[in-house]
Amino acid sequence: MKLHIAVAQMGPIARSDTRRQAVARLCDMLEDAAGRGAKWVTFPELALTTFFPRWTIDDTQELESFFETEMPGKETQPLFDRARKLGVGFYLGYAEIAGDRRFNTSILVDSTGNIIGKYRKIHIPGDAQSQDGYPIQHLEKRYFEVGDLGFPVFDAGDTRIGMCICNDRRWPETYRVMGLQAVDLIMLGYNTPTGYGRLGEPRHLPLHHNHLSLQASAYQNTCWIAAAAKAGVEEGIHMIGGSCIVAPTGEIAVQALSEDDEVINYVCDMSLADGYRGNIFHFERHRRPEHYRAIVDRVGSSRSPF
Ligand code: CDT
Secondary structure, three states, rough: EEEEEEEEOOOOOOOOHHHHHHHHHHHHHHHHHHHHOOOOOOOOOOOOOOOOOOOOOOOOOHOOOOOOOOOOOOOOOOHHHHHHHHHHHHHEEEEEEEEOEEEEEEEEOOOOEEEEEEEEEOOOOOOOOOOOOOOOOHHHHOOOOOOOOOOOEEEOOEEEEEEEEEEHHHHHHHHHHHOOOOEEEEEEEOOOOOOOOHHOOOHHHHHHHHHHHHHHHHHHOEEEEEEEEEEEEEOOOOEEEOOEEEEEOOOOEEEOOOOOOOOEEEEEEHHHHHHHHOOOOOOHHHHHHHHHHHHHHHHOOOOOOO
16 A cells, blocks of 8 residues: 655744744645645644743743644644645644643644644653753753653544654654554654753754664654754754654664755555565564563653663
8 A cells, every 4th residue: 555645844933923823834844745745744843832941931821822722723724624624634733722731732634624633741751950061952851741641542434544743753652552453654753952061962862862762663664754853053052953754674764854844745555564574573573571570560760860
């Protein structure tokens, strides 16, 4: 089976940009992707606003202006309408308020404009308090609870689709839990800064680690991965691009070249996974869960230096 998919990378979103502006950009890229023949489009994490967890925001009203209380809401409805008109499904990342709980969320919307899946980010990186001496802050722990939906996989026609969000992509457990549900395609969005001083790493490494994680995980779990960045210099902070579609071979099939709004697309041969699933990664034949107990029994290493 062939599945034509697209990834819609976004350039920066300014703090002052409105939902209407962001949604208009998403609609334009949906149109572009559909015009090329794509049936699914992956948008970034927190695709409706600037990446607000870089700031300490104490004012509740201001903070909640970055969150959605309903999906679709008045301002996001045009995206759902456009998807239905074009017959294209999509993944969208956004900040969700559910009662008094806040999550970093993504949804899977089918080509009729119905939400068929929801995921709430589980690996919440960064800090709850601003850290002295670092010009770039990452305060997701201040604003988001750990997701409570696990890593579900959804049936979308003949394709089993899973989701994760940004930092989740660095953790092998994320993919394995979905791999064990026979996931065919994982969609994810990300906002990854360069120059995040607390890691003490050179500026070229975040892009390398992005592709390293995606490529190894697609291969080891015999699935396709569609990964969408919010890229470029947003409110003075540079974020990596490198949006891509990765094959079950571990190869990058197509990659964004810019750090701006850019659609990339690829006709995926879904049978590419079969050889691996039937042999080297035939889970039933080769996995040895009796030797993996520590993965669920322990959170950290027994010799953690921190
Ligand atoms: N959005 C997000 O999860 N970003 C993180 C930044 C890590 S630096 C604390 C990421 O893993 O890309």
